[in-house]
Amino acid sequence: MSGRNERGSPYAPHTAAETDAMLSAVGVEGVGDLFDIPEQVAFDGEFGIESRSEREAERHVAGLLARNDDLTEFLGRGHYEHYVPSLVDHISARSEFLTSYTQYQPEITQGFLQALFEYQSMLVELTGLEIVNASMYDHATALAEAALLAARVRQTSGDRVLVPEYLLDARRDVLENYTDGAGLSVETYATDDGNVDPDALAETIDDDAVLVYAENPTALGTVEENLDAVGRLADNHDALFCLGSDPVALSVLQEPESVGADVVVGDAAALGLPTAYGMGLGLFACRDDFVRQVPGRLVGASEDDADRRAYTLTLQTREQHIRRERATSNICTNQAWVALRTAIHAAYLGPGGLVDLANDCVTLAADLADRLDAVKGVQAPVHDRHHFREFVAHTDQPAVAIAEDLEAEGFAVHAVGEHHVQVCITDANEHAADALVAAFEEVA
């Protein structure tokens, strides 16, 4: 071998001469001598994976992805797209941010710590709750952590987690998977016309309930009108009230704290990430009574030896690397870089821009529902509620057939029931609303 490592890793800089010098410093003849692996478990085969130049690898991956159809998506149900300003991409790609590790050495990572502190602060403002952690994986896992938190902080026993009928199946599945070990049982309470039904909740709730969950907006796109009642019922039974939402919706909808929410979860990547096949950012906020039971990382302010304000990870004794099996969660690697992006996007919009964007989500959904309602064979919206970003529409034709036919016209919508489709509209796809309505006229 001559020169740099042409047949090896392109990211290992060793020349043959350097490798030789290093081997002799260690006192072995070849790298193989450094592996202390018994022969019976040593691997002498090939993976059969081709090595490629950067150009070949890039073309290979681009070629695979090019097999995705170019559809205009009117999809939501937990994963939302808003236009992401270019600033977010450029700043978050700065390698001092992107290629750094968790801030275990805060003196050299003040920049990321401050950005996370600012993320926490902006979400404190949006939720009205005092504590926001530096991220969970996604909405579903954050909800699961909320239920576990509720079980930990509850003084008396109880094992019921009450969730509304509109909870997405996937979120429920994750919630059950994460809370089964703690002995919690997830039970559904009824909804009425796309909102929680306080009477139904009142009938099912008892002192065994540790957590009551609701969403605003709901997975059906409806705006909740009965959250005060949910908060009161939870309070009456010493259960925590957990509300699911996102930072765009929180910019105009009732402040969770004002309706009695103890915990807010959601997908904060509605700001900051483009459509990413469901990759998200788990928002987790709670009242300050629970700060020592919070899962995940917390960034706090302190002082340094120069008497300046400085930031650091704090209350790490809650975390797995110190508390091990008594930790508040097993989470280690989280979604910090997405939180950075969300913070930049929120700061870019500012309070006025956030309110405008949220208001657009209300008017765009209402307008599109009106226009689809005028299409023969479609009634929209199904729920007599206010909507945010998305709504359910009734179709006389089977919903699956409608969705397939729309796909042939270049559009993606959700088929959510036999005769129900769900349609999501934001600033990212509103330019195609006319075309979508025209396509509905063709296929409905």
Next chain:
Amino acid sequence: MNYDQARWTHDANGESTADQYEPLLSEKNTEEVAVDSPLPDDLTRDSLELPDLSEPELARHYTRLSQMNYGIDSGPYPLGSCTMKYNPKFTEDVAALADAAVHPDRSDRSVQGTLALLDGLQDYLARIGGMDAVSLQPPAGAAGEYTGILVAKAFHEQNGEGEQRDEIIVPDSAHGTNFASAALAGYDVVELPSGDDGRVDLEALEAAASDRTALFMLTNPNTLGLFERDIGEIAGIVHDAGGLLYYDGANLNALLGQARPGDMGFDIMHYNVHKTFATPHGGGGPGAGPVGVTERLAEFLPAPRVRERDGGKEFELFDPENTVGKVHGFEGNWLVLVKTYAYIARLGDEGLRDASAKAVLNANYLASQIDYDIPFGPFHHEFVASAGDQDAADVAKRMLDYGVHPPTTKWPEIVPEALMTEPTEIEGKETLDQLADAFNSVASEDDETLESAPNRTTARRIDQTSAARNLRLSWHALEEEE
């Protein structure tokens, strides 16, 4: 090499704020806007108060913050167990392709590219780990552990031993997540003391393994960088007791092309793609923690997975027959998985094998050049030195002044004042010599020098006690304080 990290400062001069580095967004300009909405007033908030800055102001704010941060592109980052590799730039480009930006609820037929890539990645990872089936859904290593435990639980339940097998055995030197994941799943954690040689003590394992054992979780090479040479016997003990063997993939970068967990008798493993396959750590995440299993456990993996149809011409999602269900609301951290695929497709067999070879060479070369005692060996991709009479945390702070990120400190506890060091394959001899100089300079310095460090980073030593005792977790809390 000389080093001073950027340090923007903003002194109070009688203003209401404290002396600080870059002021907070909220201290630059904040606006409170009244919320005027098409929704009824009783369904909306009254007002919203947040920072309000122009794009140029924000660009400068965040650029300054980035200058006061340190990444793998800034300098060496030999954090043991964290595998801080160079993150190839082209992988960012492919993840940012418009074709990659699809919604998870799209029909299978309209996202054949996404499914082809995921199918290809399942296949790559299975080959690399010697496993038969892979789920890409877990969004991080700890989530992978938890998923693996759910799979083991489902297996034992199917055999009618779900209730009986209520223990998970974890070596004392294991990652904290192993203990936490086992407890989260409702298991009793049985901690296994290491033997005198730093490896699994077979007699202790014999004594611990029983008909209550659901799983034994092991990292190989272990946290000390030592290969568990008795892995055949270990697998025998665990399997004879009816338990399953779990491979924590944190240290897989030592073994690519040299040994595979599947060949060692492991039944379940997770891959830390942000370690082994060079996706960026992003200041703490996102990562991804795909889980591989042997054939008999494939039916329990999370839903959905991807498979070929029509002889590989098309791909579809499917739910494994006895799936444990979902561990993420959608399909995990897609953008990270794209970067993982691109990295593996770039390196291939030769590159991956060489990465591990150079990672092990680098750890051994660096170890040969430093003055601190290294009590355990032969090690592979990482070694654990002892700071001896010095405080390892102070050693780390002082190393920052030499323009290098320090190793992981004070863990594993089996080595007093541990300096757990993993240079990875990306450093050449010259950088390793600089690193060794930093270690050796600090080794010769007195406690006073160490305790007053760091001096060349943005912030000086930060008061952890004050942070925890006087909690200020948002700018609202700072304002209340004033």
